[in-house]
Amino acid sequence: MADKVKLLEVNRLKKYFHAGKKKVLKAVDDVSFYVYKGETLGLVGESGCGKSTVGRTIINLYKATSGNVIYDGMNVQQKLSVRDLKKYKKKMQMIFQDPYSSLNPRMTVAEIIAEGIDNHAPGISRERKMEKVYQLLELVGLHSSHANRYPHEFSGGQRQRIGIARALAVEPEFIIADEPIAALDVSIQAQIVNLLRELQRGKQLTYLFIAHDLSMVKHISDRVAVMYLGQLVELSGSEKLYANPLHPYTKALLSAVPLPDPDLERTRERIILKGDVPNPLHPPCGCRFRTRCPEAKAICAEAAPEWRETERDHFVACHIYSACW
Amino acid sequence: MGRKPNETPEIPDDMFTPASPGIVTKAETSAAPLTFWQEAWRRLRKNKGALAGLITIVFLIVVSLIGPLFNEYSYSQQDLVRSNLPPKIAGLEWLGFDGTRSSGENTYEERGITANAWFGTDEFGRDLWTRLWKATQVSLFIGVVAAFLDLLIGVVYGGISAFYGGRLDNVMQRIIEVLVGIPNLIVIILFILIFEPGILSIILAMIITGWVGMARVVRGQILQLKGQEFILAARTLGTSNGKLIWKHLFPNVMGPIIITVMFTIPSAIFFEAFLSFIGLGLQPPLASLGVLIEDGYQSMRFFSYKLIFPAIVISALMISFNLLADGLRDALDPKMRR
Numbered sequence: 001m002a003d004k005v006k007l008l009e010v011n012r013l014k015k016y017f018h019a020g021k022k023k024v025l026k027a028v029d030d031v032s033f034y035v036y037k038g039e040t041l042g043l044v045g046e047s048g049c050g051k052s053t054v055g056r057t058i059i060n061l062y063k064a065t066s067g068n069v070i071y072d073g074m075n076v077q078q079k080l081s082v083r084d085l086k087k088y089k090k091k092m093q094m095i096f097q098d099p100y101s102s103l104n105p106r107m108t109v110a111e112i113i114a115e116g117i118d119n120h121a122p123g124i125s126r127e128r129k130m131e132k133v134y135q136l137l138e139l140v141g142l143h144s145s146h147a148n149r150y151p152h153e154f155s156g157g158q159r160q161r162i163g164i165a166r167a168l169a170v171e172p173e174f175i176i177a178d179e180p181i182a183a184l185d186v187s188i189q190a191q192i193v194n195l196l197r198e199l200q201r202g203k204q205l206t207y208l209f210i211a212h213d214l215s216m217v218k219h220i221s222d223r224v225a226v227m228y229l230g231q232l233v234e235l236s237g238s239e240k241l242y243a244n245p246l247h248p249y250t251k252a253l254l255s256a257v258p259l260p261d262p263d264l265e266r267t268r269e270r271i272i273l274k275g276d277v278p279n280p281l282h283p284p285c286g287c288r289f290r291t292r293c294p295e296a297k298a299i300c301a302e303a304a305p306e307w308r309e310t311e312r313d314h315f316v317a318c319h320i321y322s323a324c325w
Numbered sequence: 326m327g328r329k330p331n332e333t334p335e336i337p338d339d340m341f342t343p344a345s346p347g348i349v350t351k352a353e354t355s356a357a358p359l360t361f362w363q364e365a366w367r368r369l370r371k372n373k374g375a376l377a378g379l380i381t382i383v384f385l386i387v388v389s390l391i392g393p394l395f396n397e398y399s400y401s402q403q404d405l406v407r408s409n410l411p412p413k414i415a416g417l418e419w420l421g422f423d424g425t426r427s428s429g430e431n432t433y434e435e436r437g438i439t440a441n442a443w444f445g446t447d448e449f450g451r452d453l454w455t456r457l458w459k460a461t462q463v464s465l466f467i468g469v470v471a472a473f474l475d476l477l478i479g480v481v482y483g484g485i486s487a488f489y490g491g492r493l494d495n496v497m498q499r500i501i502e503v504l505v506g507i508p509n510l511i512v513i514i515l516f517i518l519i520f521e522p523g524i525l526s527i528i529l530a531m532i533i534t535g536w537v538g539m540a541r542v543v544r545g546q547i548l549q550l551k552g553q554e555f556i557l558a559a560r561t562l563g564t565s566n567g568k569l570i571w572k573h574l575f576p577n578v579m580g581p582i583i584i585t586v587m588f589t590i591p592s593a594i595f596f597e598a599f600l601s602f603i604g605l606g607l608q609p610p611l612a613s614l615g616v617l618i619e620d621g622y623q624s625m626r627f628f629s630y631k632l633i634f635p636a637i638v639i640s641a642l643m644i645s646f647n648l649l650a651d652g653l654r655d656a657l658d659p660k661m662r663r
Binding site for chain 2: 059
């Protein structure tokens with residue numbers, strides 16, 4: 001992959017929520033990364049660290065507090081005209097976490113999948129539309145006779161396939177998969193992940209794959225970003241990250257991945273972090289990880305570490321890798 | 326039976342025959358999928374109480390519409406010769422419809438009256454059969470119209486409050502709380518004292534505070550739905566707000582709305598009866614079930630028939646509506662499907 005084109009660029013993205021008077025929840029605080037065309041970027045982190053908020057802000061479900069999202073050279077966090085916004089929404093789609101709440105129980109599968117087609121090509125004839133729905137159903141491994149059924153007649157895996165078909169209906173280039181496998185059985189997880197990879201190959205899709213299953217993320221991603229309390233701590237190619245993690249948090253996370261080899265598993269050393277994730281309403285000053293970091297020093301409380309590229313394509317936010325350590 | 330588990334009989338290969346390929350495809354094309362409403366109706370049908378309620382309601386509506394046509398008396402026509410006639414139906418004398426008073430004398434024979442009053446007459450000689458069905462009509466009308474207006478205001482108010490959320494929601498909910506804080510009997514009594522008592526003012530008085538319940542139900546439902554992922558999915562697909570409301574939110578709150586309406590109708594009927602009973606209701610000669618019960622109550626000891634028939638009808642209505650609403654709640658409860 002010599003000619004990597006940045007499809008999506010996220011610059012200093014912040015999303016704050018107001019949790020009551022004077023309380024601000026910094027769900028995403030100063031996050032920058034980019035996604036190359038055709039790759040899969042995995043985004044991992046504990047629950048509540050802001051992974052989904054990043055995804056939802058990129059796709060404009062939330063308005064960013066500051067920072068910008070540049071998609072294909074267009075800043076999409078500005079005020080866009082309705083037409084531009086529609087075009088943008090056509091290019092970018094989302095697959096949701098919970099297959100039980102992501103499909104409207106009162107609509108048939110055909111109606112669900114056709115919704116995007118209706119929105120973006122309003123004049124399309126009924127026959128063409130249904131033909132497209134059938135194609136999409138076959139594409140995601142369902143039968144075209146399923147079109148007239150209701151979501152409750154399907155299993156979790158099948159529902160997730162319907163969700164994928166719905167996202168593909170508008171022929172997007174970029175798909176944000178917000179923990180698409182977290183609610184599924186392990187055997188079904190593999191099916192869905194394989195389906196996603198096949199689709200990526202067949203349609204040249206770009207994925208932002210949000211998950212908390214580290215081995216699954218390694219399996220599917222070209223590069224992986226690790227998030228902690230609303231900030232990115234490390235980003236690198238997935239092989240490199242798993243072989244040589246730099247940030248203490250990444251090290252601790254990866255040490256928790258069970259190994260399939262029983263002998264190795266027995267000798268696996270786990271880095272156990274002390275305490276819980278701090279309350280995101282009152283994050284620690286300086287480096288947000290310092291309260292649980294085994295290597296924290298005085299400087300960690302004073303200044304927040306910079307997001308820097310230590311090696312080529314390996315970003316990390318930690319004082320250990322700066323000059324003043 | 327009786328065989329030990331390890332003694333499985335040998336099944337030779339020649340006992341197997343290849344299945345025709347049609348069998349597999351047959352399993353694929355199972356029965357046509359039921360829509361939500363078809364499924365709800367199927368569940369409702371299984372509920373005997375709800376079905377009995379539905380049948381009773383339909384029966385009472387039909388009879389109240391055609392009942393007054395069965396004899397020549399109108400609900401307001403007075404005839405003092407025929408005053409206080411006990412009920413008498415030819416052929417049903419053995420059931421007590423024989424025209425005798427509680428003291429044993431037969432009023433019809435004493436006065437030489439030949440035309441029977443099926444459910445008796447009141448002290449002005451108005452035919453109670455006609456009046457009863459007319460009153461049922463009026464009560465049902467008040468109940469249905471009040472519930473419908475509650476629905477209209479409540480859905481719009483609750484929907485706007487929940488859908489736009491934020492500060493608007495906050496303000497709208499405070500307004501509701503103020504309304505709830507005022508005892509609604511006082512509001513209604515003041516309202517009826519200011520305006521002429523009549524069907525319209527009773528309906529208005531009831532909806533002035535009645536819509537609050539519906540607004541809260543709708544708001545709660547929409548708030549809950551708004552956070553669901555299919556709404557987010559629709560937004561990412563670029564669905565407009567109007568379509569979001571009509572295609573995604575509204576069909577999903579229909580169930581609770583219908584249930585609330587079905588519970589509102591009997592309580593409106595009952596509230597109207599209560600208002601009439603305390604003398605704030607309809608003015609004679611117009612009758613509602615509450616008016617009839619109030620009249621009957623005055624002379625309960627001598628002419629108990631005046632009380633019994635409207636009391637039976639209003640009880641039947643209340644029970645039926647509540648049974649039906651209960652059944653509908655079970656049939657439409659989304660927690661039973663998924």
